[in-house]
Amino acid sequence: MSETEATMLVARSTTECHLYMVLHPCERCGEADFPWSRHDRGRDDTSVYEGECPSCRAPRRFAFALAPDPVPPPAYGGPEPSQIIDPGEFLAMGERAAQHAAVPPDASPYRRAGAREAAADAVAAVEEVLKFLPPSAETVPEAAFTSAAGRELYAADPARFHRDRLEAELQAHRQALLALSRG
Ligand SMILES: [Zn+2]
Numbered sequence: 001m002s003e004t005e006a007t008m009l010v011a012r013s014t015t016e017c018h019l020y021m022v023l024h025p026c027e028r029c030g031e032a033d034f035p036w037s038r039h040d041r042g043r044d045d046t047s048v049y050e051g052e053c054p055s056c057r058a059p060r061r062f063a064f065a066l067a068p069d070p071v072p073p074p075a076y077g078g079p080e081p082s083q084i085i086d087p088g089e090f091l092a093m094g095e096r097a098a099q100h101a102a103v104p105p106d107a108s109p110y111r112r113a114g115a116r117e118a119a120a121d122a123v124a125a126v127e128e129v130l131k132f133l134p135p136s137a138e139t140v141p142e143a144a145f146t147s148a149a150g151r152e153l154y155a156a157d158p159a160r161f162h163r164d165r166l167e168a169e170l171q172a173h174r175q176a177l178l179a180l181s182r183g
Contacts, residue, residue, distance in 0.1 A: 008046070008065040009084045012077030017047055017064045019076065019093070020084050023147075024062075031055035076124060081131040087140050087161060088150025094125030094173070101176055112180060119177035126170040129161070138163050 011017045025032040036051035047064045071078055082090070100118035103111050132144045140161040145151045154161060 008063055010067065011047070011064040011070075011084060012067045012080070012082065013070045013073070013075060014047070014066075015073045016076045016082060016085065017049070017062070017066075020064075021049065021062055023085065023089055023093075023149075026053040026056060026058055026060060028058040029053060029056040034060055036060075074120060074124060076128055077131075079131065081144070082128060085128070086146045086150035087129045087132045087144050088153035089147055090125045090128040091160065092149065092153060094122045094129070094169075097121035097125060098173060098176070101173075101180065103180075116177065116180040119173060119180050122173040123170065123177055126166060126173055130163075130166050130170065133163055133166075140166075 009017075009020065011020065021034050021036075022032060026034070031053050033054055034049075034051060035054060036049040038048075038050040040046075040048045040050075042048065045066045045068065047066050049062045049064075051060055052058070053060055067077070069078075076082065076085075081087075097118045101115045101122055103115040107115065129140065132140045134141070139158070140154075142154065142158075145154045159165060
């Protein structure tokens with residue numbers, strides 16, 4: 001079996017590659033930071049990141065197969081759901097981003113700019129969760145949860161993945177983004 005068949009991760013965009021690497025800390029020591037020292041963009045749309053874990057020096061490597069028409073940042077992908085990041089991971093990411101987006105009204109312009117970026121990430125994350133909903137379904141199917149973190153989140157509160165809840169959350173994140181974009 002070639003590497004493409006065996007271990008390639010199919011990514012829809014470079015942004016998705018980067019998020020996947022953030023979500024997969026060092027297997028040896030748990031360090032999340034991975035300042036790769038080598039990035040090869042192959043001819044056949046492969047994208048390989050290699051380097052050392054900054055904490056334990058373990059060699060690390062991620063090999064992605066990029067979709068034929070990768071979308072530009074900050075989008076993670078087109079209308080199709082991710083194949084490598086599950087809806088639970090996206091929802092958790094969106095919540096972390098929403099926390100960073102919450103700043104007091106008198107925050108400095110620098111903090112507001114950071115908050116605006118985080119609010120945009122929160123919107124994108126919930127949009128990604130919604131892509132896992134089949135058109136007529138009211139909730140994300142359990143089979144969509146493929147990561148341990150995602151399955152745990154789903155088991156804790158499956159109702160969070162109902163269409164109504166997700167759409168309300170998306171609306172709230174969009175309002176927050178709008179408020180930060182004004183003045
Ligand atoms: Zn490590």
